[in-house]
Amino acid sequence: MNVQEAIVSLLQTVQEELQHIADSQGLEGVRLRMLGKKGELTALLRAMGQVPPEDRPAIGQMINEAREKAVALLDARGQWIAARERALALANERIDVTQPVPGPGLGALHPISLVLGEVLDVFTGMGFEVVEGPEVELDLFNFEMMNMPPNHPARDAQDTFYIEDKIVLRTHTSPVQARIMTTRKPPIRIVCPGRVYRADEVDATHSPVFHQLEGLVVGEDVTMADLKGTLDAFAQRLYGPDITTRFRPSFFPFTEPSAEVDLTCSACRGKGCRVCKGTGWIEVLGSGMVNPRVLDMCGIASDRYSGFAFGVGLERIAMLRYDIQDMRLLYEGDVRFLSQFR
């Protein structure tokens, strides 16, 4: 077979093969086989050495023309394939605009945020101001000015995360009391919500991070009756007019006298049930009259002023309010749980 015949048959093969090629990958295969470095037309060009010199210009021209033809054939098929692939893609990716879509996923407030909102509503309604303090706190405010000097055994009651020797993750919101009392003069009437930290193992009722709300009132003639009246009003605004408080003697270094405060069980209204373990009461708060030593350390004259303080755990309120049995649910971020609080 001479070169001319070889070229004709090559072009014929290209044409035939292209008819069966329907995608760009296949097209590239044919292109390489013809025009690539090891392609058949390229091989013909290489073979020019064996052609007698006088025939070379003519044959060279033939090969070049063949090459142009092959390129034109490939291009034409390429255009056909591109159009076909675009049409296929459009068909595949077609969107049915008439199909109903699920509405935008509405978020929900976290139960702790819901409870905090309610509690703040009650206290701001009574004239309390909301104040916040740092979570990384000086030992001075967290312990010393709360009447817990270094090495005082009361510190053992709170397993503390230390950042440095004299800097801790606050174990309660009470240091905000010290921060406010050292910078303001009475009358003071504040509530301080926030995260607190204790080195506790995680279980159904404990978490190393939880939330408290601290209350503090300082002024002239502030008495335990004011504390009781305030907490009664709080309990009734939160759970209803039939709810009362019960004070039990307790101890905190920063209050004297101190009391644990129980509320009438809101599940059984005091009759006794599973939630209150049959007692009719739920322990909810720590409280007391601000220890005069704390007032004096903060620069507030204890012979003239007195005050009361209380601390409440927001997890506890949320768990009671929504009948949540396991505290871990509050921190795991499971949407199935959280989306129930719309």
Ligand code: PHE
């Ligand atoms: N700070 C106490 C605690 O975390 C609670 C408390 C606050 C008690 C204010 C009395 C007065 O346990």
